[in-house]
Amino acid sequence: MTAEVLTLDGAACRALPAFADRIVLRARRHTLWMRALWSSDANAPAGGLAITHAEVDRILGDPVQAAAAERSFYQHDPSAGQLSAAIEAADRAAEHDQVWTKLRREFALSGEEADLLAMAAALEVEPMLGRVYGYLHDDATALYATPWLAAHLFQWREMAAPAADGALVRWHLARPLDAGGSGWSLRTSWVADAQAINWLLRRDWRDPALGRAVTMVPAAVGAGALELYPGQIEAMRRFIGALQYCADGQERRLAAPIEIEIIAPQGSGRRIAAAQLCAALGANLLCADAPALLGNDTPLAVAAERVVRAVRIARMTGAVLCWHEAGVVDAAVWREAPAAAITIFATQKPLAPRDNSASARMSIHLPPLKRADRSALWRRLVPAAPAPAPVIDWALTPAEIASVAAVAPAGEQPVVQACRRILHQAPGELFTPLPCPYTWDEIVLPDHVREHLAEMEAQARLRGAVYEEWGFARLCPLGKGISALFAGPSGTGKTMAAQVIARSLQLELYRVDLSSVVNKYIGETEKRLKQVFDACERCAAVLFFDEADALFGHRTQVKDAHDRFANIEIDYLLQRMEQFDGIAILATNRKNDLDPAFVRRLRFIVDFLTPGPAERRRLWELALIPATPAGEPLLDGIDFDFLAARLDMTGADIKAAALAAAFLARASNSRITMEHVLHAARREMVKRGVTVRCDWTEGDRG
Numbered sequence: 043m044t045a046e047v048l049t050l051d052g053a054a055c056r057a058l059p060a061f062a063d064r065i066v067l068r069a070r071r072h073t074l075w076m077r078a079l080w081s082s083d084a085n086a087p088a089g090g091l092a093i094t095h096a097e098v099d100r101i102l103g104d105p106v107q108a109a110a111a112e113r114s115f116y117q118h119d120p121s122a123g124q125l126s127a128a129i130e131a132a133d134r135a136a137e138h139d140q141v142w143t144k145l146r147r148e149f150a151l152s153g154e155e156a157d158l159l160a161m162a163a164a165l166e167v168e169p170m171l172g173r174v175y176g177y178l179h180d181d182a183t184a185l186y187a188t189p190w191l192a193a194h195l196f197q198w199r200e201m202a203a204p205a206a207d208g209a210l211v212r213w214h215l216a217r218p219l220d221a222g223g224s225g226w227s228l229r230t231s232w233v234a235d236a237q238a239i240n241w242l243l244r245r246d247w248r249d250p251a252l253g254r255a256v257t258m259v260p261a262a263v264g265a266g267a268l269e270l271y272p273g274q275i276e277a278m279r280r281f282i283g284a285l286q287y288c289a290d291g292q293e294r295r296l297a298a299p300i301e302i303e304i305i306a307p308q309g310s311g312r313r314i315a316a317a318q319l320c321a322a323l324g325a326n327l328l329c330a331d332a333p334a335l336l337g338n339d340t341p342l343a344v345a346a347e348r349v350v351r352a353v354r355i356a357r358m359t360g361a362v363l364c365w366h367e368a369g370v371v372d373a374a375v376w377r378e379a380p381a382a383a384i385t386i387f388a389t390q391k392p393l394a395p396r397d398n399s400a401s402a403r404m405s406i407h408l409p410p411l412k413r414a415d416r417s418a419l420w421r422r423l424v425p426a427a428p429a430p431a432p433v434i435d436w437a438l439t440p441a442e443i444a445s446v447a448a449v450a451p452a453g454e455q456p457v458v459q460a461c462r463r464i465l466h467q468a469p470g471e472l473f474t475p476l477p478c479p480y481t482w483d484e485i486v487l488p489d490h491v492r493e494h495l496a497e498m499e500a501q502a503r504l505r506g507a508v509y510e511e512w513g514f515a516r517l518c519p520l521g522k523g524i525s526a527l528f529a530g531p532s533g534t535g536k537t538m539a540a541q542v543i544a545r546s547l548q549l550e551l552y553r554v555d556l557s558s559v560v561n562k563y564i565g566e567t568e569k570r571l572k573q574v575f576d577a578c579e580r581c582a583a584v585l586f587f588d589e590a591d592a593l594f595g596h597r598t599q600v601k602d603a604h605d606r607f608a609n610i611e612i613d614y615l616l617q618r619m620e621q622f623d624g625i626a627i628l629a630t631n632r633k634n635d636l637d638p639a640f641v642r643r644l645r646f647i648v649d650f651l652t653p654g655p656a657e658r659r660r661l662w663e664l665a666l667i668p669a670t671p672a673g674e675p676l677l678d679g680i681d682f683d684f685l686a687a688r689l690d691m692t693g694a695d696i697k698a699a700a701l702a703a704a705f706l707a708r709a710s711n712s713r714i715t716m717e718h719v720l721h722a723a724r725r726e727m728v729k730r731g732v733t734v735r736c737d738w739t740e741g742d743r744g
Contacts, residue, residue, distance in 0.1 A: 059242065060136040065559075067132055068195040069174050074117050076178065089448055109197070109703075141242060144213075146359040154189075155210040157196045160188035161235035162216050186219065186231035193228070193671045203228050212380075214295040214347060223562065237351065247328075247352050247359045255334040256352060258361065259327040264317030268422045269439060270415050271315050274406050278302055279322050280382065295737070299381035299401040304388050304407035308367075309441030312388035316364045317407060319386075328352070328361040336371040338441065343375055345371070350517040351380045364388055390719070412510045422610055423447035430454050432461040435506055437580045437623070455503050465582040472574050473552040476586065478545035484537060485542050486660045486693060491648060498526055498646045499543050500700040503624050523622040527590070529633035530650025533694030536629040539650070540586050549625070550583035568614045590628035591635040619643060652692055659686035661693050665700035666714060676704075678713035689723050699723040 058066060089266045100108070116122045136142055146156050163170050165187065172185035178417060179191060189203045198506065203226045209217050215238045219231040237249035247258065281302070289361065302319075304312045320327040330352045334346040356363035363382040365371075369389035376393065381401050387393055392405060411419070413434050420429035424447050433443060446460045468677065470537055487495070502524045509515040528536040544551035554574055578585045619626065620643055628644075632634065641647065653661060662685045669675050691699065702722035707714040727733070 051185050058164075058167055059142075060132055060139045061142050061160040061242065062167040063132040063458060064129065064136055065130045065161055065164040065195070066168070067125055069178065071116060071122050071129065072195055073174075073180060073245070074119060074122050074125070076180075078119070093513050096218060103466070111696045112197075120729070125721045129602060138272070142181050143244060144178065144202070145238070145241070145358065149209050149213045149215065149354075150216075151209050154196075154198055155193070155204055155208060157198075158187060158189060158192045158204060158232055159210060159234060159238070161192050161195070162232045162240055165237045166234065167243065180193075183363065184229070186233060188229050188231055190228040193723055195320050197396055201228060203230065207274060212350070214350055215354075235355070236445055247355050249355060252330070252335065252348060252351055252355075252435065253285055255331040256355065257329050257647065258359070259313075259317050259320070261317075261321045261324055261326055264314070264319070264321035264327065267314050268316060269318055270311055270419065271318075271394045271408050274304075274408060275315060275322065277316050278319050278406060281402075282323065285402055296383055299405040300384045301381070301399075301401045302384070302386050303392060303403070304386060304408060305390065305392060307390055307439060308744060310408050310410075312408065313364065313366060313438040314440070315361070316386045318386060320346075320362050320588035323384075323425070325384075325463060326361040328356050328359065329364045329366055332365045333370050336375050338370070338372065339532065342372070342374060344350065345375045346378065349375060353382045353385075354381050358384075362386060365642045367662050368393060411440065411443075414510065416443060417732070418449065419443050424450045430457050430461075431459050434502075436465060436582050438464065455598040462582060465580060472512055472570060473578075473585070474539060475546075476551040476553050478541040478551050480538055480542050481545065484656050484664060486653065486655065486664065487539070488651065488654070490491075491650065494646065495539055498524065498648070499546055501514055501645070502543070505565035516649060520620040521619075521623050523619075524625045524646075525619055525622070525644045526646035527636070527644050528627060528629045528631070528648050528650060529631070530631060531652055531692065533692030535693050536650050537586070540584060540627045541649075542628070543627075544584040547584070547625075552587055553581050553586045571615065574622075575618050575622055579622070580624075582622070584727055585622075585624060585626045587626065587628040591632045603665075615640070623727055652690070654658060655686045657693075658689070658696065659683065659689065659717055660697045662686060662700070665697050666703070666719070676707075676714055678715050680714070680717060680719065685719065685723075687729070690732075691723065695723075695726045700725045 045478050116126050145151070151159065161175075165175075175187065175191060176182045176185045178194070179188070190201070192198070204210050206226055214235055216234045218226065218233050219233060237247075237251065240246040240248065240250075249256070282296075282300055284302060285297050287297055287432065304315055306312050311325075315477075316329075317327050335348045335352070340348075352363060353362070353363075360383075360385045364386040366388045367390070368387040370390050373394045377396055381399075385401070395403075405467055416438060417429050419440060420443060423444060427450050432438075433446060437445070442461075443465045445464065446457055449456045449460050472681045482492075484640075485492075505522060509518065515522060528539060530536060541551055574585070619640070632639075633649075658680050662680075664682060664684050667678055668677050699719065699722040702725060703714050703718040706718040706722060710718075724733075
């Protein structure tokens with residue numbers, strides 16, 4: 043609210059805000075009084091360069107009598123009386139200025155603090171007031187607001203400087219220019235904060251000290267977004283509603299400040315959920331970037347001031363304050379932080395509780411998106427194209443789906459590649475990627491084993507539909523992953539089966555490096571296993587534990603500390619496997635060495651047997667490539683029936699023998715013959731301690 047006022051010489055000037063108008067009018071009235079005092083000193087020399095007797099008498103006189111004389115002057119002097127009436131009108135106008143009154147109310151400013159702030163802020167409205175302040179201080183260098191001058195203009199009952207822990211300082215609305223030098227004296231110069239001036243003069247909430255690290259999200263934005271977490275948003279709304287009460291029969295107020303933790307991984311839509319909550323409350327959302335403002339490299343004092351400034355904006359605008367990624371901030375920053383009416387902490391992990399906090403706190407965990415949610419979000423982002431299978435089946439966050447949607451015009455294959463890039467986990471030192479070159483047509487297994495593997499693949503492919511759309515998730519409260527044990531002698535196709543399944547599911551295959559995981563130091567093995575499982579929880583990958591008996595062996599009778607901690611490792615593995623939501627395959631050639639309690643928790647147990655004659659023949663046919671890519675024949679007189687019947691070899695042995703035979707044939711510059719194959723086969727079987735004494739002749743054929 044503004045009013046047209048007169049300058050000190052009575053000329054009309056532009057309209058001023060009501061809080062500044064109060065200063066100008068009081069300065070004019072006080073000037074009349076000061077001139078009356080100065081004019082009464084008839085002996086004052088020209089130019090006022092000497093301190094007169096009368097001036098000293100006034101300074102040393104009774105302050106009560108001086109104040110009474112000033113009040114009497116204001117009552118009886120016609121010009122002062124007119125100004126007094128104008129001052130009363132300006133005070134009433136200031137009381138109706140919603141911005142000014144909200145500032146005073148929200149930060150509980152005392153009358154003296156509000157007067158000093160108005161004086162300091164008025165300089166930004168009319169910079170030439172600084173010369174007036176110097177005139178009234180009777181000091182040409184005192185061009186700023188001081189408690190001494192404010193006390194005279196507003197006729198304070200007590201002449202006192204603001205307290206160092208007062209609201210004016212605590213909320214950084216104004217500050218002394220030289221707090222460390224002259225201290226908090228009556229003659230200390232004060233300046234108003236830039237953001238407070240922006241708010242008072244331009245209704246601009248932005249704070250130059252915070253820059254672009256804070257943004258205001260209108261309530262309409264949250265109302266227009268797709269609601270992905272309706273249950274959680276409704277729970278937050280009810281919590282806030284339960285703490286509201288009616289004041290004066292109309293306005294609803296909070297019984298206590300509210301703090302809400304929205305806990306979810308990065309990219310889960312925590313800010314969108316906060317904006318949707320604000321839309322339900324009819325409030326704007328003030329979003330502050332906690333890492334940018336309060337990161338670990340920020341001094342604690344600076345971080346504390348920035349928190350105050352953000353809370354100050356929320357209080358002035360009535361917005362809900364949201365600290366994004368609040369979990370990265372030192373807990374000491376939040377410990378003494380002032381409270382906004384409603385504060386939301388968007389974090390990836392729960393925050394430490396604040397001691398002696400009067401705020402009511404609620405924690406909300408945002409669940410992973412369901413298939414239907416991912417499909418709905420995709421339709422919202424890409425109405426013209428159906429959602430590809432990876433978007434629906436893989437555990438993508440809302441931010442990741444939005445990223446993938448950007449490449450949707452390029453076709454389905456780029457979308458699949460984008461999904462892979464997002465969920466791809468760098469191998470690191472704990473696991474390594476395995477290539478997946480094989481398909482179902484290239485693996486040779488007995489029919490019952492193939493059927494068992496196909497059943498496992500079907501469950502891995504359809505688990506989302508069965509768990510979510512059919513509601514069977516309630517039967518798997520701990521974890522919804524697929525775990526399988528592939529047991530059998532070496533070379534029987536366990537690793538190859540894992541490669542086939544991963545390729546069929548369009549997933550990466552990672553083999554856990556047991557030499558890096560298992561550690562002799564207490565607690566290190568569990569720590570590294572946690573890193574493995576956490577890294578692959580959302581990753582579009584199959585986790586493959588080779589030689590799993592080294593990790594999942596029998597628990598032993600406790601004889602010493604080593605046995606006790608070894609059992610703890612196994613117990614941790616049992617628990618973590620149950621909670622794992624991904625696909626894990628364990629391979630072992632010593633099934634009996636596994637802990638029975640662990641085996642019972644596995645979804646699938648597939649026994650791989652050494653191949654029989656029919657499987658061996660098929661393996662030899664696949665391993666011995668009949669022709670080069672150019673079509674030139676490579677085989678000469680290979681008796682597949684003889685090889686299958688007479689050589690008891692595993693699939694791995696057959697592959698190795700076929701490769702060795704190819705090198706022998708190339709070295710002799712001929713095609714691959716039975717002599718090459720048998721020679722290579724003998725070498726492979728000798729590795730296993732088996733001596734082959736049979737010879738092949740043309741008569742054996744058929």
